[in-house]
């Protein structure tokens with residue numbers, strides 16, 4: 001096989017798979033491109049001693065700017081009168097080196113808890129953003145959360161608490177700022193999270209029973225993550241718009257529809273719907289519906305987290321040992337120097353599938369079917385893709401003293417905050433590739449640091 005074909009085989013350099021920054025060099029090693037800069041991941045894995053998480057801010061920034069340009073461009077060509085703003089859902093990735101470039105690139109924020117709002121306070125105190133940025137506050141409003149909402153509102157930040165229960169409407173009665181309402185629609189979408197009974201938000205009847213709500217600006221809903229079907233997004237939008245119009249009759253201040261998160265990406269590198277197409281349909285649907293209903297075109301908010309975040313990070317492990325599998329759809333266990341359970345928890349929690357590729361020996365003609373096993377003693381700490389195995393170069397083909405590294409792509413969403421300490425495994429070091437420079441954002445956890453968490 002020619003090297004071009006190996007690049008094809010590992011599905012690198014493809015925009016539709018979010019792998020356009022990846023390439024293979026002539027030595028069969030994984031490289032990452034950032035404009036004219038290039039990083040050799042095999043060198044980095046040896047230099048920083050795996051396991052490592054590799055974060056690429058340029059990928060994150062490009063994804064956000066492309067999304068914003070797509071919306072503003074579509075709004076212009078369709079002569080839509082509402083505005084678009086993107087709110088990054090902080091729960092997807094709260095790391096400082098991650099959130100700051102997003103805010104710089106024009107993201108507003110959505111938070112879910114008092115502690116996430118505390119991060120906003122830190123940013124504001126550090127003068128990391130001007131007070132025009134808007135913060136949507138979802139999630140149950142504890143006393144501490146409400147206090148912080150009020151504190152930041154008093155500091156002239158645009159803080160928009162989203163009412164999720166009838167009780168919260170009462171608690172926020174005296175709040176002077178703008179607010180939103182979260183809608184819980186009885187709608188089915190193709191997603192892991194499509195539960196019959198949702199605990200978030202108000203039913204349409206409850207929302208309408210609120211009557212006049214002081215300073216109501218936003219109607220918000222969130223269907224779930226990784227929505228599998230483009231049509232589901234539009235069906236829900238039509239349904240939400242009906243409630244929007246009814247709420248607006250009582251509350252003429254209402255001017256914004258927030259469609260939440262859920263735009264999917266192809267973790268397994270199979271064909272998916274395109275963001276550009278969803279954006280066009282959202283704008284044209286809202287245009288038509290508003291014209292028919294005789295209401296101004298609403299401003300549009302999306303909180304697409306995973307879509308923006310996941311492709312900006314990948315995780316590198318070393319294969320430290322192998323074992324035969326006597327009877328199975330795979331031939332060998334490859335044991336890695338990290339853990340799916342502690343570092344990529346969704347593997348265990350929701351049976352997340354990833355795209356796993358070699359970091360060296362990428363052009364090895366012979367491969368074997370393997371199962372990956374993590375460092376914990378847990379029998380659930382393993383991974384195989386949807387075909388029941390992972391295809392990787394043969395460990396037995398390594399030269400003496402040579403190491404084998406593998407990369408798990410698209411690990412930038414959720415996994416960092418989910419990481420845990422089963423068997424006291426250390427979290428990987430975090431490395432940032434930016435402007436041709438490689439920096440360490442987080443060192444690998446030492447035994448002392450982990451021990452401390454448990455009182456040692």
Ligand SMILES: *Cc1c(COP(=O)(O)O)cnc(C)c1O
Pocket residue numbers: 089091092110138222224225226260261262263303304305306307413
């Ligand atoms: C989790 C969440 C999101 C982000 O969902 P993605 O699937 O990552 O796009 C957005 N909004 C709310 C309210 C959420 O709870």
